[in-house]
Amino acid sequence: xSTILPPVAGMAAKADATDREKLHVVAKxxxxxxxxxxxxxxxxxSFGGEGGAGDIEGGQGLETFRQLQDxxxxxxxxxxxxxxxxxMLEEQMARFVPDSPGSGADEAAAAPKPGS
Numbered sequence: 283x284s285t286i287l288p289p290v291a292g293m294a295a296k297a298d299a300t301d302r303e304k305l306h307v308v309a310k311x312x313x314x315x316x317x318x319x320x321x322x323x324x325x326x327x328s329f330g331g332e333g334g335a336g337d338i339e340g341g342q343g344l345e346t347f348r349q350l351q352d353x354x355x356x357x358x359x360x361x362x363x364x365x366x367x368x369x370m371l372e373e374q375m376a377r378f379v380p381d382s383p384g385s386g387a388d389e390a391a392a393a394p395k396p397g398s
Contacts, residue, residue, distance in 0.1 A: 301379045306372055310360050313368040317356035325352075 296303070325348060360368060 302376065302381065305375055305379050306368075309368040309372040309375070312371060313365060314353075314356045314360045316367060317359050317365070318352050321352040321355065322349075 299307070359365060363369065
């Protein structure tokens, strides 16, 4: 079951966003999804005996609460940048996305270097 939550600031692309801005948003979304899946897998883990993290009975309400809790934790983690996965993905994929006009990248490349 997946609950649709309103987008967290910075996790939704604007309609007029450049490809680079869209890449930034998608990298954050991917990191959030990755963290959610890791948390879900960790919840299913039982450490050998009864009463493991995945063995606690609580019904559908508790399951929904935990899913929402994991989603919120993942979103906050991504926004803080503490893991840095989104940043690494964005840096690696940026070479496949052309710079948008006026982004400053062209001007910086064309500017004379100090001492030249």
